[in-house]
């Protein structure tokens with residue numbers, strides 16, 4: 001049973017010493033348990049937070065512990081009703097080949113789901129995050145302008161496409177021309193601006209001539225800086241993530257703009273609300289699942305995945321995700337299903 005364990009807490013970007021590949025024996029499932037073999041491991045930005053022991057909404061992974069992570073697995077042996085050998089399940093095996101489960105928190109996807117790995121993306125946590133953050137906090141009305149960064153990732157791409165279905169103007173922000181072209185040509189965004197361009201703030205302003213009503217916050221940093229002056233009165237900011245800051249070791253230099261920001265929020269009556277998807281919106285999951293499967297069946301939502309082969313390649317693929325090297329939802333194929 002190959003396992004990737006947290007060898008040390010990273011300072012800044014994780015290095016080759018952060019995670020170590022180790023080998024343990026394959027566990028045996030007892031009464032009322034099942035043995036799961038990981039087929040796909042999801043890579044998600046929140047995992048950087050679990051490597052750190054800074055205060056957060058969830059406990060960190062212990063040093064020496066197996067890295068946590070969402071997985072799609074197959075049942076190898078089962079002593080649980082409703083889980084048969086060969087079934088695909090959505091589980092939380094972490095970064096390892098095998099795990100034993102008592103079935104708690106595990107969803108059976110059936111013997112032959114169409115796209116097993118999609119349960120880690122558009123049909124799972126990231127898709128739900130986009131749907132809930134946008135509809136419950138962003139609450140866009142037709143004709144309003146939405147801005148979302150990490151626009152081709154699983155959350156951002158879904159936010160933008162739902163925004164279009166709701167009749168909004170959608171402006172994406174992404175790293176590089178290829179991603180921006182994809183957001184407009186394939187995902188149907190009205191515009192997409194490369195945050196690496198020198199005149200990024202001016203380009204963003206030109207793409208949002210009527211101002212910004214909903215800023216779906218995925219990244220923070222210079223995108224947030226460029227957005228704030230463009231926000232309209234009564235704008236909403238669902239604060240979903242701040243991926244540009246996840247490897248940061250200190251606050252950026254510069255004048256303290258905390259009170260300037262609060263002044264903007266006050267004068268423009270802006271609503272800023274953070275959320276942790278399952279804590280805040282778990283009860284809405286069935287509604288999301290119904291909406292999303294309807295949209296996918298009707299070809300109204302597109303989904304792009306990037307498969308990385310081999311558990312041993314997961315650490316490097318994860319560092320690349322935080323750098324923006326992924327193009328679409330990054331998933332590791334740990335075994336052939």
Ligand code: NDP
Pocket residue numbers: 044045046125126129149150151152153154155156173174175176179195218219221223239240241242243244275276277278321322323324325326328329330
């Ligand atoms: P992505 O697959 O989109 O990966 C992160 C992307 O962030 C990168 O591909 C890159 O895209 C972008 N990025 C990285 N650094 C910067 C930077 N300095 N400036 C601008 N963009 C940058 O991730 P997800 O779709 O899985 O997640 C998106 C966000 O949602 C994350 O912040 C994540 O933490 C958050 N999240 C929050 C949840 C919650 O419950 N609150 C649940 C799930 C996700 P590019 O190259 O285009 O810049």
